[in-house]
Amino acid sequence: MTAATSALPEQFDVIRQALPPTVTLVAVTKFLPVETIRAAYERGIRHFGESRVQEAIAKQADLADLPDITWHLIGHLQTNKARKAVEHFDWIHSVDSLKLAERLDQAAQELGKTPQCCLQVKLVPDPPKYGIDVAELEAALPQFDQLAHLKICGLMTIPPQDVIADTVQGLFTEAKSLADAINQKGLSRLHIDQLSMGMSGDYQVAIACGATMVRLGTVLFGPRPQSP
Numbered sequence: 513m514t515a516a517t518s519a520l521p522e523q524f525d526v527i528r529q530a531l532p533p534t535v536t537l538v539a540v541t542k543f544l545p546v547e548t549i550r551a552a553y554e555r556g557i558r559h560f561g562e563s564r565v566q567e568a569i570a571k572q573a574d575l576a577d578l579p580d581i582t583w584h585l586i587g588h589l590q591t592n593k594a595r596k597a598v599e600h601f602d603w604i605h606s607v608d609s610l611k612l613a614e615r616l617d618q619a620a621q622e623l624g625k626t627p628q629c630c631l632q633v634k635l636v637p638d639p640p641k642y643g644i645d646v647a648e649l650e651a652a653l654p655q656f657d658q659l660a661h662l663k664i665c666g667l668m669t670i671p672p673q674d675v676i677a678d679t680v681q682g683l684f685t686e687a688k689s690l691a692d693a694i695n696q697k698g699l700s701r702l703h704i705d706q707l708s709m710g711m712s713g714d715y716q717v718a719i720a721c722g723a724t725m726v727r728l729g730t731v732l733f734g735p736r737p738q739s740p
C-alpha cells in the first residue's frame with residue numbers, strides 16, 4: 513500500500529461499493545488536501561466536487577498530471593466568477609438564478625465550452641440557503657431554455673438542516689416530480705435527466721427517491737477541517 517492510499521479511511525471503499533452502479537459518486541473534497549484527491553483517484557474516483565472556485569483552481573494546478581478528472585462546482589457561485597467557473601469546471605450544480613445562468617452562458621460562448629448545469633432548487637423556504645424557488649423556476653424556464661451554451665440537464669437540491677427524515681424524503685420526491693413536470697413542458701433544449709441530491713446524512717434516502725448523483729464528503733473521507 514502506498515502512503516497515498518492508506519490516507520483514506522477504511523469506510524471509503526465500503527460506502528462506494530454499496531452505491532448502485534447507476535449513481536454517479538461526486539467525491540466532495542472541499543478543504544481537503546490534494547493528497548486526499550490523489551488517493552481517491554488511485555482508487556478509481558474520477559468525479560470530484562469543490563465548493564469554491566479559487567480553492568479548486570489551486571488544486572487543479574497541482575493535479576494537472578491527472579487528466580481525466582471531471583470537476584464539479586457544488587457551492588454558491590457569484591456572478592463575477594462565472595467565467596472562471598466555466599474555465600475550470602465541467603459541471604456546475606449550483607446555478608441558483610437566471611442572472612447567473614446568463615453570465616455562465618455568455619462565458620461559455622466566449623470560451624467555446626458547454627458546461628453541464630444543474631438548477632439549484634429550493635423546495636421549502638430556507639433563508640440561509642441559496643436556490644431558486646419552484647414558482648420562480650417555472651416562470652423562468654423559457655429563458656433558461658434559450659441559453660444555447662449551457663447544457664442544463666439537472667436539478668440540485670439540499671434539504672434544510674433541521675428537517676425530520678420524513679420531510680427529507682418528501683422533498684427529494686418533490687424534486688423528482690418537478691423534474692418530470694419540467695420534462696413534460698416540451699422545451700427545446702432543457703431536459704432534466706440528472707438529480708443531484710444526497711449528502712453524507714441523507715444520500716440513501718435520496719437514491720431511493722431517484723438521485724442520479726450524490727455529493728459525498730464526510731462519509732467517505734471522515735470529518736473535514738472547517739476551512740482550507
Ligand SMILES: *Cc1c(COP(=O)(O)O)cnc(C)c1O
Nearest residue numbers: 540563586711712727728729730
Ligand atoms: C460540503 C457539501 C457536500 C458534502 O457534504 P457531506 O455532508 O460532507 O457529505 C455536498 N454538497 C454540497 C453542496 C456541499 O457544500
